[in-house]
Amino acid sequence: MIVVYTPPDGEPEQYDARSLRVSEASIVSRTTGQKWKDVVQGLQDEDLDAMRAVVWVIKKRSHPGLRLGDFDPGIEEMVTRWDQDETADFVRRAIALADSDPEVTRDDLDEAWRKAIAAAADPAHAEATIKEMTEAPKDEARSPRPQATDPSPSQTSSPPEAAISDSSPTSSTSLPEPSMT
Known part of the structure; x- marks a missing residue:
């Protein structure tokens, strides 16, 4: 920190x-x-x-x-920001959660990435880490789970609520918070 x-x-x-x-x-x-x-x-x-x-x-x-x-x-005059290790740890855990939880949507991940960049002491490193960790290797078609709620959303329907919530870190779909341990 x-x-x-x-x-x-x-x-x-x-x-x-x-x-x-x-x-x-x-x-x-x-x-x-x-x-x-x-x-x-x-x-x-x-x-x-x-x-x-x-x-x-x-x-x-x-x-x-x-x-x-x-x-x-x-x-x-003081704020806290994540160091590079904490940022990378958050990104790894968010990707693992998205891979294991079908309720985590692309919008959820996009919101997590915005929060990670804002929380990082080095936003450019955070952006590079996110890009590096979310790009699929050439021999593997892996990418963060796309939004998969309703296969045919209408143009007038509201977007689904994000599964990430600052007020519910214990939710099974909340992305992990970084830790200093």
């Missing part, structure tokens, strides 16, 4: 939470009052305390005297 911190009138800075040493992760945990697994979940949920603590600890590498109270970013 990458925390992107954009200071006022500055360029975005990226801080990779996976680069933390155990001692640094312990400092983050003590600072936030959370176990590391909860900090990781907080990063996925863009928890301000988790993001602030991670950035602060990594900044301390080059500024050892930096105190937490001296690093107080604005609430809209």
Whole structure:
């Protein structure tokens, strides 16, 4: 998970939470009052305390005297994004789900790809990963499952509801969320 911190009138800075040493992760945990697994979940949920603590600890590498109270970013100055491994993992799991679940439609995958690109720290890499993993090998006719609900949809019918939902990650048709483990 990458925390992107954009200071006022500055360029975005990226801080990779996976680069933390155990001692640094312990400092983050003590600072936030959370176990590391909860900090990781907080990063996925863009928890301000988790993001602030991670950035602060990594900044301390080059500024050892930096105190937490001296690093107080604005609430809209930090966001989390997926690193390249998390992006590739999400794409692999989404393809596997689409291959195994006939209810996952082409529209569902297209929506998942849009979300993956938006969530990635490197959108160009996300696009390239999606393209690479969804192109069928020349000797194999494999592609993500096309929309297969009604074989004869009318022009006036509404498109089927997407099986992917931000509010129902436990749904059997929801695409997987990336994890840091």
